[in-house]
Amino acid sequence: MTEPTNRRSRSRLLTAGAVTGALALTAAGVGVAQAAAAPPALSFVAATTAVTAERYSYDGDVWLSFDLGLHVIAGKDPFEIWAKRSGYDKPIVAEQVVVQNGKKKKVTLPAGTVSDFNGLKDFTKITIVDGAGKPVTEYTTAFCGNTWGSARTRPDAPATSPYPTSCGGSNPFTLGAVWGVQAGWNGAVRDRPGDERDDTPFDLAPGEYTATATVNPTYQKMFGIPEKSATVSVAVTVVDMTEEGKGGLARAKKADVAEDPTLAPPADEHSLHAGQGDAARQVSSYLPEFRAPAKRPATLKAAPAAGPKPDLRSLPAWGMELSEEDGKWYVNFGATVWNAGTSPLLVDGFRRSGTELMDAYQYFFDAKGNQVGSKEAGTMEWDPREGHKHWHFTDFAQYNLLSSDQKLAVRSGKEAFCLANTDAVDYTIAGAKWRPENTSLETSCGADTVVAVREVLDIGNGDTYSQSRPGQSFEITDLPNGTYYIQVLANPDNKLAELNTKNNSALREVILGGTPEARTLTVPPVHGIEG
Numbered sequence: 001m002t003e004p005t006n007r008r009s010r011s012r013l014l015t016a017g018a019v020t021g022a023l024a025l026t027a028a029g030v031g032v033a034q035a036a037a038a039p040p041a042l043s044f045v046a047a048t049t050a051v052t053a054e055r056y057s058y059d060g061d062v063w064l065s066f067d068l069g070l071h072v073i074a075g076k077d078p079f080e081i082w083a084k085r086s087g088y089d090k091p092i093v094a095e096q097v098v099v100q101n102g103k104k105k106k107v108t109l110p111a112g113t114v115s116d117f118n119g120l121k122d123f124t125k126i127t128i129v130d131g132a133g134k135p136v137t138e139y140t141t142a143f144c145g146n147t148w149g150s151a152r153t154r155p156d157a158p159a160t161s162p163y164p165t166s167c168g169g170s171n172p173f174t175l176g177a178v179w180g181v182q183a184g185w186n187g188a189v190r191d192r193p194g195d196e197r198d199d200t201p202f203d204l205a206p207g208e209y210t211a212t213a214t215v216n217p218t219y220q221k222m223f224g225i226p227e228k229s230a231t232v233s234v235a236v237t238v239v240d241m242t243e244e245g246k247g248g249l250a251r252a253k254k255a256d257v258a259e260d261p262t263l264a265p266p267a268d269e270h271s272l273h274a275g276q277g278d279a280a281r282q283v284s285s286y287l288p289e290f291r292a293p294a295k296r297p298a299t300l301k302a303a304p305a306a307g308p309k310p311d312l313r314s315l316p317a318w319g320m321e322l323s324e325e326d327g328k329w330y331v332n333f334g335a336t337v338w339n340a341g342t343s344p345l346l347v348d349g350f351r352r353s354g355t356e357l358m359d360a361y362q363y364f365f366d367a368k369g370n371q372v373g374s375k376e377a378g379t380m381e382w383d384p385r386e387g388h389k390h391w392h393f394t395d396f397a398q399y400n401l402l403s404s405d406q407k408l409a410v411r412s413g414k415e416a417f418c419l420a421n422t423d424a425v426d427y428t429i430a431g432a433k434w435r436p437e438n439t440s441l442e443t444s445c446g447a448d449t450v451v452a453v454r455e456v457l458d459i460g461n462g463d464t465y466s467q468s469r470p471g472q473s474f475e476i477t478d479l480p481n482g483t484y485y486i487q488v489l490a491n492p493d494n495k496l497a498e499l500n501t502k503n504n505s506a507l508r509e510v511i512l513g514g515t516p517e518a519r520t521l522t523v524p525p526v527h528g529i530e531g
Contacts, residue, residue, distance in 0.1 A: 051236055070213055084426070122140040205238065312491050319333060349455070356448070360380050378393070378495045381416060419445075436461055
């Protein structure tokens with residue numbers, strides 16, 4: 001699994017300064033009665049009144065480990081928002097799920113509340129002043145509620161939360177997201193400029209500061225946040241840790257990412273799949289639902305003609321960039337295939353004794369989750385390369401570079417895949433799994449010592465690979481300038497049974513130009529999306 005280089009990028013080389021415009025909304029028409037109850041529908045709190053931010057600098061790289069400890073806490077009912085667009089050229093419509101007279105209903109939020117899939121726009125304004133009270137920077141941040149490390153904040157809160165662990169805005173072709181904070185639980189409030197796909201720089205020199213965070217007055221009224229507690233201040237001491245050197249910088253980054261994995265810098269397949277060959281780190285090693293049977297089925301029940309099935313859909317290629325290596329030119333790109341069906345795609349592989357090859361079978365389930373059929377679905381193969389060391393399913397997708405008349409020009413060398421739920425593409429569809437287990441590092445792609453492997457792509461989730469290495473990216477060194485199309489093709493040989501195979505191909509136009517010594521790449525927007 002790889003990510004385009006602009007995906008989930010978290011540069012901490014920040015220069016103070018960017019100020020974003022305030023959100024202009026009205027709460028009129030929301031129609032949600034905010035009863036003056038205890039606890040309030042939403043509370044805004046700071047976990048502490050003083051924090052220390054460690055600033056690491058090494059060889060031109062700077063990392064500011066900055067956490068103000070800001071949180072929103074839901075009251076007696078969960079805080080839940082559904083955001084969806086009916087098409088890529090359509091605006092995002094956000095709805096709040098509220099409880100009225102013991103029944104849930106959706107209330108449409110004012111237009112402009114949500115403009116992307118990173119959360120509620122301009123939810124919090126953060127102002128930072130230095131020890132003398134002089135303004136240093138001011139910016140606004142979005143809020144979605146989905147949080148790694150969220151926990152209940154009172155003894156009577158529910159034991160678990162159903163909500164996703166990240167906002168879901170990392171893929172430019174996201175269609176729908178669900179954001180929420182379980183009743184009595186906390187949701188962390190973003191305290192840095194930018195969003196999940198933004199490289200906005202941010203840095204504070206060593207010294208003493210005060211950070212003041214205020215919830216947008218519109219949201220105070222909209223969600224029942226008490227005005228008296230809608231502003232908090234936190235003393236910030238920035239400590240210079242440069243003497244720690246490169247090792248300290250690495251530890252600081254690792255600590256921040258452990259708290260919030262969305263802060264991780266761009267990853268390639270090596271780093272993203274590191275440790276997958278370690279059986280102890282596979283979800284298949286500790287979750288029964290991810291353990292394949294020890295042996296292949298003695299008899300196969302035919303795939304049912306009706307009933308739940310996956311629906312694999314390809315998204316347009318994204319995150320395109322041009323690279324040059326050893327005199328050769330390559331087009332790098334990200335490719336996502338997602339499951340828009342009514343059943344997970346579940347493929348079990350059974351090892352041929354003494355070999356590094358497995359026979360793959362797709363399984364089918366009824367509406368109650370009972371297994372009702374299976375079929376042969378190709379093979380899985382062991383990839384021994386460093387950074388892989390897991391089993392690849394060989395019949396999932398194919399990537400082609402087509403000429404202007406849509407004939408094959410170059411085929412990507414990437415033809416086998418370790419399935420994982422890397423992207424929340426549409427969590428608003430029926431049956432979408434909001435908290436999948438097999439994501440990035442925690443996939444179930446197995447070690448070389450296993451006799452069987454289970455790989456899963458859940459409803460509403462996508463699997464993104466970035467073709468960023470020679471052999472996977474398209475070599476275009478000798479291709480003439482002109483218009484081409486990147487084709488992302490799911491289920492290329494139709495070995496998988498699904499609801500619809502007419503949506504398996506997606507094309508993205510790219511234009512090659514320049515000279516042999518300096519090639520250029522132009523990527524026109526698709527559906528108005530630049531990504």
